[in-house]
Amino acid sequence: xxxxxxxxxxxxxxxxxxxxxxxxxxxxxxxxxxxxxxxxxxxxxxxxxxxxxxxxxxxxxxxxxxxxxxxxxxxxxxxxxxxxxxxxxxxxxxxxxxxxxxxxxxxxxxxxxxxxxxxxxxxxxxxxxxxxxxxxxxxxxxxxxxxxxxxxxxxxxxxxxxxxxxxxxxxxxxxxxxxxxxxxxxxxxxxxxxxxxxxxxxxxxxxxxxxxxxxxxxxxxxxxxxxxxxxxxxxxxxxxxxxxxxxxxxxxxxxxxxxxxxxxxxxxxxxxxxxxxxxxxxxxxxxxxxxxxxxxxxxxxxxxxxxxxxxxxxxxxxxxxxxxxxxxxxxxxxxxxxxxxxxxxxxxxxxxxxxxxxxxxxxxxxxxxxxxxxxxxxxxxxxxxxxxxxxxxxxxxxxxxxxxxxxxxxxxx
Amino acid sequence: xxxxxxxxxxxxxxxxxxxxxxxxxxxxxxxxxxxxxxxxxxxxxxxxxxxxxxxxxxxxxxxxxxxxxxxxxxxxxxxxxxxxxxxxxxxxxxxxxxxxxxxxxxxxxxxxxxxxxxxxxxxxxxxxxxxxxxxxxxxxxxxxxxxxxxxxxxxxxxxxxxxxxxxxxxxxxxxxxxxxxxxxxxxxxxxxxxxxxxxxxxxxxxxxxxxxxxxxxxxxxxxxxxxxxxxxxxxxxxxxxxxxxxxxxxxxxxxxxxxxxxxxxxxxxxxxxxxxxxxxxxxxxxxxxxxxxxxxxxxxxxxxxxxxxxxxxxxxxxxxxxxxxxxxxxxxxxxxxxxxxxxxxxxxxxxxxxxxxxxxxxxxxxxxxxxxxxxxxxxxxxxxxxxxxxxxxxxxxxxxxxxxxx
Numbered sequence: 001x002x003x004x005x006x007x008x009x010x011x012x013x014x015x016x017x018x019x020x021x022x023x024x025x026x027x028x029x030x031x032x033x034x035x036x037x038x039x040x041x042x043x044x045x046x047x048x049x050x051x052x053x054x055x056x057x058x059x060x061x062x063x064x065x066x067x068x069x070x071x072x073x074x075x076x077x078x079x080x081x082x083x084x085x086x087x088x089x090x091x092x093x094x095x096x097x098x099x100x101x102x103x104x105x106x107x108x109x110x111x112x113x114x115x116x117x118x119x120x121x122x123x124x125x126x127x128x129x130x131x132x133x134x135x136x137x138x139x140x141x142x143x144x145x146x147x148x149x150x151x152x153x154x155x156x157x158x159x160x161x162x163x164x165x166x167x168x169x170x171x172x173x174x175x176x177x178x179x180x181x182x183x184x185x186x187x188x189x190x191x192x193x194x195x196x197x198x199x200x201x202x203x204x205x206x207x208x209x210x211x212x213x214x215x216x217x218x219x220x221x222x223x224x225x226x227x228x229x230x231x232x233x234x235x236x237x238x239x240x241x242x243x244x245x246x247x248x249x250x251x252x253x254x255x256x257x258x259x260x261x262x263x264x265x266x267x268x269x270x271x272x273x274x275x276x277x278x279x280x281x282x283x284x285x286x287x288x289x290x291x292x293x294x295x296x297x298x299x300x301x302x303x304x305x306x307x308x309x310x311x312x313x314x315x316x317x318x319x320x321x322x323x324x325x326x327x328x329x330x331x332x333x334x335x336x337x338x339x340x341x342x343x344x345x346x347x348x349x350x351x352x353x354x355x356x357x358x359x360x361x362x363x364x365x366x367x368x369x370x371x372x373x374x375x376x377x378x379x380x381x382x383x384x385x386x387x388x389x390x391x392x393x394x395x396x397x398x399x400x401x402x403x404x405x406x407x408x409x410x411x412x413x
Numbered sequence: 414x415x416x417x418x419x420x421x422x423x424x425x426x427x428x429x430x431x432x433x434x435x436x437x438x439x440x441x442x443x444x445x446x447x448x449x450x451x452x453x454x455x456x457x458x459x460x461x462x463x464x465x466x467x468x469x470x471x472x473x474x475x476x477x478x479x480x481x482x483x484x485x486x487x488x489x490x491x492x493x494x495x496x497x498x499x500x501x502x503x504x505x506x507x508x509x510x511x512x513x514x515x516x517x518x519x520x521x522x523x524x525x526x527x528x529x530x531x532x533x534x535x536x537x538x539x540x541x542x543x544x545x546x547x548x549x550x551x552x553x554x555x556x557x558x559x560x561x562x563x564x565x566x567x568x569x570x571x572x573x574x575x576x577x578x579x580x581x582x583x584x585x586x587x588x589x590x591x592x593x594x595x596x597x598x599x600x601x602x603x604x605x606x607x608x609x610x611x612x613x614x615x616x617x618x619x620x621x622x623x624x625x626x627x628x629x630x631x632x633x634x635x636x637x638x639x640x641x642x643x644x645x646x647x648x649x650x651x652x653x654x655x656x657x658x659x660x661x662x663x664x665x666x667x668x669x670x671x672x673x674x675x676x677x678x679x680x681x682x683x684x685x686x687x688x689x690x691x692x693x694x695x696x697x698x699x700x701x702x703x704x705x706x707x708x709x710x711x712x713x714x715x716x717x718x719x720x721x722x723x724x725x726x727x728x729x730x731x732x733x734x735x736x737x738x739x740x741x742x743x744x745x746x747x748x749x750x751x752x753x754x755x756x757x758x759x760x761x762x763x764x765x766x767x768x769x770x771x772x773x774x775x776x777x778x779x780x781x782x783x784x785x786x787x788x789x790x791x792x793x794x795x796x797x798x799x800x801x802x803x804x805x806x807x808x809x810x811x812x813x814x815x816x817x818x819x
Contacts, residue, residue, distance in 0.1 A: 171788065
């Protein structure tokens with residue numbers, strides 16, 4: 001039985017490719033592959049296997065109490081559903097002890113879709129309500145190693161992605177964006193080596209499923225993703241009384257392996273274990289068969305999509321749980337379990353009352369698929385339009401400023 | 414890197430295979446240090462050819478960066494000689510006359526009356542809120558402090574003589590040497606200067622140049638030039654005018670009240686909170702009008718307040734004015750209030766609920782966009798300020814004082 005409270009690497013580690021001892025293929029969830037038998041990811045099993053905890057109603061209420069506002073729609077609707085040590089962070093915050101946020105992106109492609117934006121939208125919410133600083137790691141080196149991109153191309157993609165990230169509305173007064181290739185410097189490199197000295201190749205193989213055929217960089221990269229969890233990697237931001245600041249990492253659940261390893265190492269370097277708040281995978285337009293893929297343009301809504309594209313994609317490719325004919329639909333109603341538009345509305349429609357009404361009517365047959373899709377198109381268009389407007393205002397100078405190694409004197413407001 | 418030095422004229426004198434020292438100015442270093450790189454003589458030609466110019470070889474040091482036109486004031490007291498040097502720099506012509514120390518205008522007249530200029534009497538005053546004023550009037554002008562106090566909006570007995578300690582502390586002059594020139598000192602930044610409009614028609618105006626052992630005479634326009642050079646807009650006032658100040662006639666000189674009070678020596682009173690709103694407004698305005706100054710705001714404000722609890726007010730004011738959510742809230746509130754009142758004019762009071770409901774709906778729909786747009790504005794403005802800061806490091810000598818103060 002996997003432990004749900006304390007975790008050691010040995011107990012909670014899944015075998016990298018998800019196979020059970022009998023060799024039966026179950027679901028596979030790791031930073032490079034997400035797939036499941038039957039298409040549907042069993043998140044309960046995943047939480048058990050990984051050894052993290054579910055984010056329950058009481059924690060959400062605690063959020064609302066501490067921040068004084070309604071919790072973010074992603075929290076309320078269960079998109080961010082698991083965590084590690086989140087209550088410790090909240091306890092400390094209530095005592096007046098601050099923390100910082102750390103999230104990142106692997107810049108493998110120039111075009112981002114809404115699924116990519118999810119962790120950033122949520123991180124922005126966390127930054128706003130807690131008024132804490134944020135570091136964002138662009139792992140251009142990772143994409144160089146795994147995708148075989150050239151160094152220059154990875155760097156270029158990182159910068160392009162940075163613009164979309166900035167467009168999510170982060171506050172430049174308390175945000176530092178960095179790309180591994182350009183930020184590598186004594187403070188962070190020393191931490192990387194310290195971490196490397198704590199984790200054997202065997203462990204890396206065990207967590208990430210690498211073999212001796214893989215290039216050595218892949219063994220080394222996990223240390224690089226771990227390092228920003230320690231504030232001394234950013235002495236220009238966290239010095240003096242902030243040199244042991246706690247860290248909270250919002251990410252998708254497939255990143256959990258990296259941070260399990262980091263949490264194991266942290267006490268040995270006398271740092272707080274980084275806390276995690278993890279999200280499910282955003283369903284692809286065609287249904288629950290894994291996460292959105294950057295290689296299939298019709299599997300997701302891209303931030304560069306025009307209003308026409310959005311309408312087209314939703315109408316033609318969004319998997320519907322509605323019945324085949326209008327008569328059947330009126331009689332039996334829609335299958336809300338598999339209906340993708342309803343799932344999307346679940347995450348993007350803020351109005352609880354309206355969502356409930358749509359679910360009732362659609363489930364009973366009073367509402368047609370076309371109507372639900374139309375509402376979804378409206379909601380998505382607003383989000384994408386807002387993003388595009390913000391993106392258009394991001395200049396090279398702004399990227400430079402976000403990425404400049406500079407102190408953040410007002411990072412706690 | 415900018416190549417600023419070139420090899421000597423007569424190349425034949427050089428060993429063509431040997432190295433040549435090139436002096437370059439590194440744009441990345443904070444100081445305009447000159448670092449030397451050596452090249453082989455033979456490799457210079459292609460390089461110069463690539464610049465595509467007919468370079469006359471001159472060996473010259475790096476060009477000096479241009480000085481800021483407006484000098485930063487020093488934090489220590491100015492002396493008479495420094496003041497006179499500054500006047501000379503400004504190309505202000507003046508006549509200077511030494512004499513024994515004089516404490517009154519009558520005495521002064523004995524020594525400098527022959528210059529044919531207008532003697533000035535200078536009063537150093539304070540109000541109940543510890544704000545400071547210098548009133549500089551022609552010797553003959555009647556100065557009625559009660560009337561001036563009312564015209565400034567300070568009530569009937571608002572103006573008093575400033576405490577003696579303020580003279581050396583704020584103006585850095587001795588007793589009997591009050592002069593508008595004292596405003597050259599950083600410490601006198603917030604002192605308001607009222608000038609007798611009678612000065613404008615005089616050929617020369619006579620003032621003490623920070624000591625009452627000397628008098629200088631200069632033309633009114635040159636005097637204005639000096640004031641502008643220290644960032645002071647000259648305010649000429651008819652000091653003898655006595656308008657009735659009341660409900661329908663607001664105090665006509667209220668615009669001359671200083672933005673902030675100073676911590677006067679020996680004053681046990683705390684700085685009144687009225688200065689905080691002024692600061693907030695100043696910060697808001699400065700934020701929108703002069704984005705380049707934004708990153709420096711916090712430290713400047715911290716320096717202005719020397720008391721213990723004062724930084725509290727300023728830090729919160731800056732935090733408030735850079736908070737995107739609060740800003741959007743205020744905007745929406747303002748618009749809502751106006752909307753409600755306009756709507757009330759049209760329909761009757763029973764529609765109250767509908768109005769509120771509608772308003773809530775409008776706010777909901779417009780909030781996300783407003784927040785996004787405002788954050789974009791904030792980030793853009795910070796970016797401009799940041800780059801201005803970076804570029805100002807190209808002028809390290811000129812900005813040395815700013816850097817030192819940080």
